[in-house]
Amino acid sequence: MSKIFAVANQKGGVGKTTTCVNLSASLVANKRRVLLIDLDPQGNATMGSGVDKSELQLSSYDVLASLLPPRKAIVPTASGYDLMPANIDLSAAEVELLEMDGRESRLRQALEQISEDYDYIIIDCPPSLNMLTVNALCAAGGVLIPMQCEYYALEGLSSLIDTITQVQQAANPNLKIEGILRTMYDPRNSLTGDVSEQLSEYFGDRLYRTCIPRNVRLAEAPSFGKPALDYDRNSKGAIAYLALAGEITRRHAAGQSSNQNSSNHNSNGSRPVAEAV
Numbered sequence: 001m002s003k004i005f006a007v008a009n010q011k012g013g014v015g016k017t018t019t020c021v022n023l024s025a026s027l028v029a030n031k032r033r034v035l036l037i038d039l040d041p042q043g044n045a046t047m048g049s050g051v052d053k054s055e056l057q058l059s060s061y062d063v064l065a066s067l068l069p070p071r072k073a074i075v076p077t078a079s080g081y082d083l084m085p086a087n088i089d090l091s092a093a094e095v096e097l098l099e100m101d102g103r104e105s106r107l108r109q110a111l112e113q114i115s116e117d118y119d120y121i122i123i124d125c126p127p128s129l130n131m132l133t134v135n136a137l138c139a140a141g142g143v144l145i146p147m148q149c150e151y152y153a154l155e156g157l158s159s160l161i162d163t164i165t166q167v168q169q170a171a172n173p174n175l176k177i178e179g180i181l182r183t184m185y186d187p188r189n190s191l192t193g194d195v196s197e198q199l200s201e202y203f204g205d206r207l208y209r210t211c212i213p214r215n216v217r218l219a220e221a222p223s224f225g226k227p228a229l230d231y232d233r234n235s236k237g238a239i240a241y242l243a244l245a246g247e248i249t250r251r252h253a254a255g256q257s258s259n260q261n262s263s264n265h266n267s268n269g270s271r272p273v274a275e276a277v
């Protein structure tokens with residue numbers, strides 16, 4: 001049962017940050033103690049949580065590059081979760097880490113100091129399979145992969161899955177795919193149904209039942225520095241992320257970790273993507 005989730009997909013704009021911010025707020029609404037770690041130099045999770053990335057005293061950069069005790073960089077948010085913020089400084093860490101000992105496990109070391117303080121730790125990864133994402137994968141127990149149901153959706157997953165496999169072999173044998181989340185879901189689009197079916201076939205019960213619809217409130221909320229739950233709690237987007245938080249907490253309560261993999265066979269006989277993990 002993992003409680004540290006890396007939210008990763010090297011494809012840009014698939015809803016990683018939206019998922020991190022809204023899932024964090026929704027887990028808080030379920031009375032869970034949550035830390036959101038912004039591990040993207042774009043700082044979108046920071047801004048979307050109502051924290052100004054241009055005024056940070058300390059950030060995830062200091063934790064990774066200087067081994068700053070993480071509690072010093074963590075700030076509370078108005079939505080009830082804690083945030084380890086980030087800004088463009090973090091892009092320097094990508095380069096600096098390459099020279100450092102234990103460069104993949106700097107975040108993991110840091111989180112050992114605080115993991116007891118939280119029920120869930122959610123890590124927002126950049127859209128790249130760089131050293132920042134590798135640090136997130138080494139620290140995490142599970143990877144949550146947001147994806148849009150597009151034609152090339154599965155093909156784009158293979159390099160992420162290769163990276164996950166490498167991290168499993170080299171540094172973090174316990175790493176699992178926690179779940180695949182369909183984002184910006186539009187059931188009226190027939191392609192969505194086809195891709196959804198393929199995802200279900202490949203990933204079995206690791207595909208979350210909850211789908212996040214395309215919803216304008218989710219797109220508007222970050223400009224107010226709020227999760228959708230605090231911006232328009234009756235919006236379809238806010239309700240969907242509450243449902244996702246419910247699904248995740250129920251899975252954990254039932255002790256159903258996502259490595260239960262009852263249906264990763266594939267009717268056309270080719271090697272299933274999920275077989276690699």
Ligand SMILES: Nc1ncnc2c1ncn2[C@@H]1O[C@H](COP(=O)(O)OP(=O)(O)OP(=O)(O)O)[C@@H](O)[C@H]1O
Nearest residue numbers: 012013014015016017018127184213214215218219
């Ligand atoms: N379900 C949704 N409905 C409508 N808009 C959405 C939804 N999810 C995300 N968006 C919007 O799509 C854009 C990309 O989302 P987001 O920033 O969460 O993706 P990302 O994967 O974190 O991007 P990046 O790879 O750049 O970090 C944003 O403008 C966001 O507001």
Ligand SMILES: [Mg+2]
Nearest residue numbers: 016017040044
């Ligand atoms: Mg993002």
